Amino acid sequence: MQAAHSGKRSGYLSWDDYFMAVALLSAQRSKDPSTQVGACIVNSQKRIVGVGYNGFPTGCSDDTLPWSREGDFIDTKYPYVCHAELNAVLNSVPGNLTGCAIYTALFPCNECAKVIIQAGIREVVYLSDKYAGTDSVRASRHMFEQAGVACRQLEPANPVVTIRLSENG
Ligand SMILES: O=c1ccn([C@H]2C[C@H](O)[C@@H](COP(=O)(O)O)O2)c(=O)[nH]1
Numbered sequence: 249m250q251a252a253h254s255g256k257r258s259g260y261l262s263w264d265d266y267f268m269a270v271a272l273l274s275a276q277r278s279k280d281p282s283t284q285v286g287a288c289i290v291n292s293q294k295r296i297v298g299v300g301y302n303g304f305p306t307g308c309s310d311d312t313l314p315w316s317r318e319g320d321f322i323d324t325k326y327p328y329v330c331h332a333e334l335n336a337v338l339n340s341v342p343g344n345l346t347g348c349a350i351y352t353a354l355f356p357c358n359e360c361a362k363v364i365i366q367a368g369i370r371e372v373v374y375l376s377d378k379y380a381g382t383d384s385v386r387a388s389r390h391m392f393e394q395a396g397v398a399c400r401q402l403e404p405a406n407p408v409v410t411i412r413l414s415e416n417g
């Protein structure tokens with residue numbers, strides 16, 4: 249077979265890397281000092297239909313609610329923060345998420361797993377699995393398995409994606 253010589257640019261992003269990069273770019277909006285998570289929902293036509301990152305609910309101040317991990321539950325971020333996957337579902341364009349894939353920086357917790365399954369999302373593509381082995385992630389995996397939601401860890405073709413916002417510097 250003849251090699252293609254169309255002059256097409258090489259080094260362009262694969263679909264997987266592109267959607268994960270969108271998730272990671274969204275994560276840059278997170279105010280969480282320890283773990284920034286972004287998520288990007290994609291339909292079967294490869295169209296992005298929702299993005300989100302972890303943050304406090306609308307109207308709840310990033311400057312007054314706590315960002316700490318330790319202490320009394322009420323004084324930590326955990327009761328307040330909306331997870332990236334939940335936000336991506338809630339932010340999605342009105343319609344049907346059935347059959348969509350979600351790209352997420354972190355393997356979803358059990359609460360997000362429920363949201364993903366109930367939304368009809370059929371595939372989870374994740375990068376970090378840093379909470380593997382916790383009860384939360386074990387429960388997620390259990391639910392995904394039962395519900396037939398496919399999970400795969402992305403092996404990026406491009407380990408670094410550079411975005412330059414200024415022509416200078
Ligand atoms: O499925 C998930 C799980 C966690 N998050 C968010 C919630 C928190 O803001 C951080 C986790 O903070 P740690 O300090 O690492 O405990 O990640 C999420 O968005 N989605």
Ligand SMILES: [Zn+2]
Nearest residue numbers: 331357359360
């Ligand atoms: Zn979660």
